[in-house]
Amino acid sequence: MDKNEKLLIRPYLRTRSLVPENQESPIEFMNTPSIPEEYFYKRNHFPYPEIQKNAFELSIEGEVQRPMVFSLQDLLSLPSKEIAMVMECAGNKRAFFEPKVFGEQWEMGAMSQGVWKGVSLAELLKYTGVTYRVREVVFEGHDYGYRNDLNGEYRFARSLPIDKAIHPDTIIAYEYNGKPIPFKHGYPIRLIVPQWYGMASVKWLRKITLIANTFNGPFQAIDYMYYPFKDNDIGKTPVTRINVNSTILQPHDLAQLDTGIHTVFGIAWTGMGTISEVEVSLDQGVTWEKTQLYQDLNSMYGWTYWSYKWYAEKKGEYVLMARAKDTYGRMQPSNAFWNRKGYGFNAISSVRVKIE
Template sequence: MDDLNKPFLITKSLYPENQETPIKFLPHHLIPTNYHFKRNHFNYPKILTQNFLLPISGEVVKSVTFYFNQIINFPATTFTGLLECAGNNRSKFDPKTFGEQWEEGAISQGRWRGVSLSKLLSQTGLTTDAKEVLFEGYDFGKREDSDNYVPFARSLPLKIALHPDTIIAYEYNDKLLSIKHGFPLRLIVPGWYGMASVKWLKKITVINYPFTGPFQAIDYVYYPKDIEPFPVTTTNVNSIIQYPLNYSILDAGNHTIEGIAWSGEGDITTVEISFDGLHWSNAVLLKNTTEPYTWTKWKYQWNALEGEYTIFCRATDSKGRRQPMNAFWNKKGYGYNATPKAHVKIT
């Protein structure tokens, strides 16, 4: 492909840098680093000598500082998995919500390699009071709701932190992480929205209380209209239509409607296509069952006759979760997963 015809990342903001993956134009199973979306709350941290040390302390039997070279020499865990920003598709909420107005591209997928966090915690041991594991990144700055400088920091419940596939990652697609994606070390939490996968890890602290930092107790919380707030955690069942593009004009004849579907809990079991939102037909799923954390490609053969159509797509996962026709509205615009639509004209 000629460079002039290659898609570009879609810039949402420059300071901090937030850019979308051109997801509708990329057929790749592994999204290259230069196309992986960027989500930042602050400017990029400077990479200094201390960035290559990772101390673990708190409710542990012994505090240990791990060197980067130690970490990469532990037995590695490697898997292919997607990351989706919790605000992906936020621009589609009606009424509008607070936050970066992402379209469909705050999602990417690649092969992560690192050391299981549980292996590192087995070196430190845990006290009987351990409840959560707190992760702090080197990125910091002022929030709009405060004059104080704060780091990006979040915690995980002990059960999730000790899952064998929760890893301290140092490679993406068989190369060291790029600086803009968390080099030298970042957390990867498969199945959870991307905010959990803290970048530029500075330190890990095992704590005996619920963490209430601003990126845990204020941001990344669902604030619905009529029920109590609750935390953003696992990725909702979701899908997109990659072809045809919205508002396409196509010739009559055979077309392959295609896209991807994913879920943070369980596998995608069905993807259905409709042209009226009432009657549904199954698409063909193309899924590697040995990769539980990846999206599922799907295709549907359509003999298109002249006219105007709205194509609907919905996915269902093995936990019985199905995409709704309308998104679950919440004040900060997280977890959008309404049934996607593509309007097309056939001539």
Template sequence: MKSFHSDTMKPTLKTLKLIPENKETPIHFLRNWITPSEYFYRRNHFKYPEITPQSFLLPIYGHVEAPLVFHHSYLKSMPSKKITMVLECSGNKRTYFEPKAYGEQWEDGAISHGIWKGVTLKSLLDMVVVKHGAKEIVFIGHDKGTRTDMEGIFHYARSLPIDVALQPDVLIAYELNGSTIPYEHGYPLRLIVPQWYGMASVKWLKEIQIIDHPFKGPFQTVDYVYYPHKANDLDARPVTNIKINSIIQQPLDYSILDTGTHEICGIAWSGHGSITTVELSFDNGSTWIKAKLSVDPKQKYSWTFWRYLWNVQKKGEYTILCRAEDSSGNVQPFEAEWNKKGYGFNAVYKVHIKIE
């Protein structure tokens, strides 16, 4: 059996942009259950913020009975929780949309898998006592800058519906993979929202505001919205949970291999449940063969590794298709739902192989 992984070479992050810094995880060359922190993808809208003493204070105010300011050290003294989860940019795989969508042309690496530790957001909201009639929780980051489509200085800010914010696994995190959150990933405090695309997990958390009306910030109502029509904004809806998805890590697209047995391996994930099936097709989808899954049933927000041993004796060109299904019955479609901003690409994955 041929192996596609080397123990002597080390991959690197792939740079899409330096300012603001946007870099992909070398996802095709990692078989780590937990993505090492140095290989976590980086998605920024602005330059990195300056860390000051104010950065260690977290005010929670607004539609509450008892507004409070929490210090970083106090949060670390509270009962903690760990969550192992997929973190994926909603623009992951944007480059595959046809017609093309404007934005960072992510390929497969705007995704990582880590262990986050912090306090539950619910425990903090219980302390400030959210008033009746609260509708959304707004999370404002320290990172700020200008936009090309409107005037002014904007902080990165997003909101969650109150029912989502109160879910027991939403965290105010201060650790990643057993160490302090790296500066590049939101130090000292970051919101962590399992099963939602990464735009919800606000970095460098500055303040939390409870409101009794819909939040209208540009990263809520302009960006991170599915616009299914090119000519207008009809049928727009917000980007929320991660769609069912998968990739073939190895072999790489347009690889040249010899005859024999090869391991085809990859990852599958979903924000709507656990992965139940991964299938491969070698005849353009006429028939499908199940791959072997590697699942941790205790980690409900984790990705799933899969593998299949492919014995090929006939020379020629092949297209290998891959699709996943989750516990909610979602199956990867043959075509992703096109949208103007290029979010949520999750079409059946394919690689082209030549056997010589």
């Protein structure tokens, strides 16, 4: 290597499974508001589908006045909008539940953020019309596979209540960060649903069906439900909006630091309103101090950066804690709501450090 050539060191995704491919974003190294596609987390239920580019079509049918089929060129010709938003897997931070739960043991990187461009679904439905009977809208992807629990093959399909489906910011996206959506993230089009967990943003979208009843597909009625009890289904409720949450990005857990001034730095996000404050504690939650927030006022769906100057004068071991609050008054709890599938973990964020 030439003495003037610098070694380029890059972070990498952490693999949780190979087939289907599930990988975490190196979120603690991502200090940009828009995550490059190569670092965007991957969450799949089945192997990647085979899609013929030239044969792409999106059909809209069911409780509509005029069933229609749209080509990609049709979508590109319609009025578009861009949505900058957090996308978080419902299982993000599952590894931190106590007692432990089964499933991909995501830590804090099953989330990313970027800018999606596409057509508002409400705009498309102007062409098809909607009957008064519509209750939900079902979105079906090209991906499918075998489910052992049901002894059969199923496509990935999810529904939204009609009010959420026709929200102007629910879009059929064809670009991510100014480029066509990468294949592994849903090319050529995917649904984008701000403020809901990532399972709602169906990838490789092939069909939209408006229905007058409740959709009961397995990824709606079995998976992505909060089950409060280990051995029965009493009290189950659907997983929808993102919980208010935060993550300490720096310093890292179990870091060894010198005495002096350190910046405690992180992100906070929510599925309702925006982040109103983030507090940190250095004494196991006895007292809390407010942090400095850095918000993108043009992105009501993005995460908020925050920082706090810590004057570490005494040597010893410390637990640094952070909790976020949103404009709806929701605050991170001391303990996450335990549920047997491990969704929605949002307990107070913490790291342990040693001052030497």
